[in-house]
Amino acid sequence: MCGIAGLLGQGSSGAALAPAILHSMTDAIRARGPDAEGHWRDDAAAVALGHRRLAIIDLSDAGAQPMQSACGRFVIVFNGEIYNHLDLRKTLVAEGRAPEWHGHSDTETLLGAIAAWGLVPALQRAFGMFALALWDRKDQTLTLARDRMGEKPLYWAEWNGHWAFASQPSALRALPGFAPGLSRAGVAAYLARGYVDAQASLMQGLMRVAPGGMVSLRAGRAPEQVTWQDFGALAGGAALQTPPPDSASARRGWLEDLLAEVVAQQQISDVPLGCFLSGGIDSSLVAALMQAGSGQQVQSFSIGFSGSRFDESPYAEAVARHLGCAHQTLHVTEEDALALVPELPRIYDEPFADSSQIPTTLLCRQARAHVTVALTGDGADEVFGGYNRHVLGPGLWRNLSRLPRPVRRALGKAVMSVVARGGASSDRLQALARRFRLPVTLVDKLARLGRMSAEAGTPDQFYAFLTRGIADPAALMVRDPGAVFEPSLPGQLADLAPGSAEWLMARDSIGYLPDDILVKVDRAAMAVSLETRTPYLDGRVVSAAWALDQSDRIDRAGRARRGKVILRDILARHVPPVLTERPKQGFAIPLDDWLRGGLRSWAERLLARDDLMAEAGLDPTACRSLWSRHIAQQGNEGQALWAVLMLLAWLGHLPAGEV
Structure with missing residues (x-):
């Protein structure tokens, strides 16, 4: 690296x-x-x-x-x-x-x-x-x-x-x-998604080579951009060396052998090496395959927020004990995490509003004290259908699209009304989420679900509501930037049914994955000179995943309704499911609470900077109104505010005249 x-x-x-x-x-x-x-x-x-x-x-x-x-x-x-x-x-x-x-x-x-x-x-x-x-x-x-x-x-x-x-x-x-000056369309796309979109650049004239692409530059000639092999080609089988077997059990063995080969290759290193371990499906399988193929204890690392509903460290420790890994948990306090926030603009080098950047950066710092290379479980969700939207989204879209628009609007308003009455103190809703083994972040998404029900009229709009941090970024800007650009799928995948699980996974794989997940890990790791490796994104694994039967990735039968089926089945050969099967919550932090508490003065200083607001093209009145609503506990606006604050913090970090 x-x-x-x-x-x-x-x-x-x-x-x-x-x-x-x-x-x-x-x-x-x-x-x-x-x-x-x-x-x-x-x-x-x-x-x-x-x-x-x-x-x-x-x-x-x-x-x-x-x-x-x-x-x-x-x-x-x-x-x-x-x-x-x-x-x-x-x-x-x-x-x-x-x-x-x-x-x-x-x-x-x-x-x-x-x-x-x-x-x-x-x-x-x-x-x-x-x-x-x-x-x-x-x-x-x-x-x-x-x-x-x-x-x-x-x-x-x-x-x-x-x-x-x-x-x-x-x-x-x-x-x-x-x-380079800021692009207003790029600012709107960033606010909508919480990350800088490769196809809607934030800074004018600053471009990114596309995944699987190349740019040829020659004096006196215009740049030539071509694709040498991208996700669309991989999903079409471009890297597949052997087709998957016919039976489900044989496919499990076939994929496990491939993953074991890829993990073994990714363990080649002349410096100390380990892995991240959250105790979830993805990282646990990587750790299991590493330990199974290693003659010594694999070093594994996790992070925990003591006393927080977001703390997954006990699960990681249980998996590590079962596998025999040499495991270390970094227990951090709220003060440790908040102290990192002013450093984020320097670390990420662009506005970046995925708040899981905080635990990711702390985890990388911890790991770098012991190893120079760490394998991660990133990419498994996008490739094997691990997000809730992959499992529940197709049915939700199918049901919503059948309803008359007036009925959908009424349903959406009813959901938003429930969330508004609950305000920020949504303890009852959180208790219900835990009782029915739903994601602990579900309550924070109910308002978005309500608005989606009322307004999403096309599959593209449906996907945008599922994934956007700010549904209407123009409402926070001085001038209307126009519609936010929505990328289209590569030609090899143009026939996927809009709104289907495969369509949602493909959209994630060409946008959210490279522009959010991989940027998050790259910047956090490189800031401390740590190399991270992602076995699930090896071209052979991606092609293999897309060659599987749909039921190997997503099971909607009965009450189970789960993704990454084949990975779960492979992991069960190494780790008892009781240690890893739990509702998905991601690498989350209590952002809403922190903004009302330890980050309040930092946020208010940024929101008072009219010069930064003007440079970003933001409407100070609209942004401060959003803040007031959040502080008054009239709703949880942490995600939207974080996007605004990270943009302002980044602009404030730059030397004068750089943008």
């Missing part, structure tokens, strides 16, 4: 691209790679590549970057891991196309594969997480590429007539005079 940055001049000379400029870019992302720094430049071609190294595989100088291919044609800066690189080496040797190896890094393997097979075929045969920049000396082309599911970030922009790229926006903001 590393940080990369670079420049490609549009003129005939690279004289304008002074070495100090590239140094300032790599300095801005030092935390992504604290072990070493490397630069390479070709002034005649006006190209410069920079790298910050977090040494994981081949700690010697043979693994240092930027790295040149043995043939001399290619120079690469690479962030990530190629998990099957040893197999690729064997294939190159068998074909008689292997170069003389100087080390055992996966970067050197990838360069050998590119030289032998070409860039796109090499990437299609490689399984891993990565963002890279490849300079082709022969074609005088700089190509930026990103992994299939978007695990590793890669930004690019035009600057003073040149092209620039980096792992994070802060490296691009280090460029002299680079100050």
